[in-house]
Amino acid sequence: MIKIISAGGTIDKIYFDANSEFQVGDPQIHHILAEANVALDYELESVLRKDSLDLTDDDRQLIFNKVQVSPQKRIIVTHGTDTMATTARVLEGITDKVIVFTGSMEPAKLKSSDAIFNVGCAITAVQLLPPGVYIAMNGQVLHAAQANKNLKAKRFESSDGEGPILSKV
Numbered sequence: 001m002i003k004i005i006s007a008g009g010t011i012d013k014i015y016f017d018a019n020s021e022f023q024v025g026d027p028q029i030h031h032i033l034a035e036a037n038v039a040l041d042y043e044l045e046s047v048l049r050k051d052s053l054d055l056t057d058d059d060r061q062l063i064f065n066k067v068q069v070s071p072q073k074r075i076i077v078t079h080g081t082d083t084m085a086t087t088a089r090v091l092e093g094i095t096d097k098v099i100v101f102t103g104s105m106e107p108a109k110l111k112s113s114d115a116i117f118n119v120g121c122a123i124t125a126v127q128l129l130p131p132g133v134y135i136a137m138n139g140q141v142l143h144a145a146q147a148n149k150n151l152k153a154k155r156f157e158s159s160d161g162e163g164p165i166l167s168k169v
Helices: 029-035 057-069 084-093 115-128
Strands: 002-008 013-016 021-024 042-050 074-078 098-102 132-137 140-143 147-150 155-158
Touching (some): 029 042, 029 115, 042 057, 057 074, 057 084, 074 084, 074 115, 084 098, 084 132, 098 115, 115 132, 115 140, 132 155, 140 155
Parallel strands (some): 002 042, 074 098
Antiparallel strands (some): 013 021, 132 140
16 A cells, blocks of 8 residues: 655646636646556545645644654655655655655646656655655656755756666665
8 A cells, every 4th residue: 555645736736717827736646546547555645735835844744744654654745846855855754664755847737747757656666665765756766865956957856966766776
């Protein structure tokens, strides 16, 4: 059983015609997994519906608490990309679980979204990796401590220069 915790972010954004902007809506990961015919047991819990730039220290503590008390040892957190690494680093004190953060640069509802690919990488990573906190984005799985978002390139990169960890497994 995999626990999926949704914290909002771009992956869950939907377009509202009335005011011509995107807003965080319902978690989209259930739809992504259903459309991909993913055959695994998972439990989804939506804990926040916020853009990650709006997350507070209390929000990060809430995510930490939800992960810490979860009986599942394999956990995916969907999260906005702007502060994903910040939240992931808060969870590094949890050492007995595999925790994989993912999200997208474009809303999951858009045809051009990277959400499906990133969720697929996270599903694979959470099943293969040893306990730790990771970020699965842009075809890479990085240790949370070394992951940084490159705003100009619109992707995550490793700050230690060693690249993705799955290439080392």
